[in-house]
Ligand SMILES: O=C(O)CCC(=O)C(=O)O
């Protein structure tokens with residue numbers, strides 16, 4: 001885990017450390033990593049977009065009924081658009097991480113897709129991995145690296161639930177409080193994870209770095 005004073009470390013340095021930990025453990029938590037001004041802009045943009053009615057119930061795949069989806073995940077989402085100012089700043093910020101991952105690990109990451117997510121009180125996301133192969137969608141790419149940035153207050157209380165639990169193979173489970181400004185990065189294919197029921201509104205940006213085609217990265 002990279003400690004809470006991380007915000008004082010410049011992002012490129014933080015990225016280097018984060019990549020090392022990701023390659024070693026399959027996951028990394030960066031506490032208080034988002035610059036406060038960017039965090040505030042993202043929080044405001046999310047609130048405005050939600051106020052404008054642009055969030056909708058997340059799905060889990062084609063042909064799955066609404067009722068089944070609700071038993072798996074309860075968040076409401078809005079995909080980041082490059083012409084939303086705070087979203088654009090966030091995408092630029094994450095592009096630096098993606099570039100470094102490509103340099104350090106030859107991952108061939110070509111795209112980054114991300115959505116704002118709101119888990120209203122009582123919502124959760126059952127255990128899953130993030131890599132699904134989109135059958136019959138040529139060149140759809142694969143999710144390789146998952147990222148989650150929390151947009152809550154910095155002090156998320158224990159009794160508020162809503163922890164992200166990671167189940168890395170051959171390691172004990174990891175419980176992560178969704179404290180505002182923290183960023184979690186993990187492999188999309190191997191790390192099973194879940195969001196425990198939140199007792200209060202829980203806000204985040206979930207994002208995925210993808211290869212362009214259906215090819216797997218060199219190993
Ligand atoms: O919000 C989180 O902590 C994780 C969300 C997640 O697993 C997903 O959107 O796929």
Ligand SMILES: [Fe+2]
Pocket residue numbers: 128129130146193
């Ligand atoms: Fe996930």
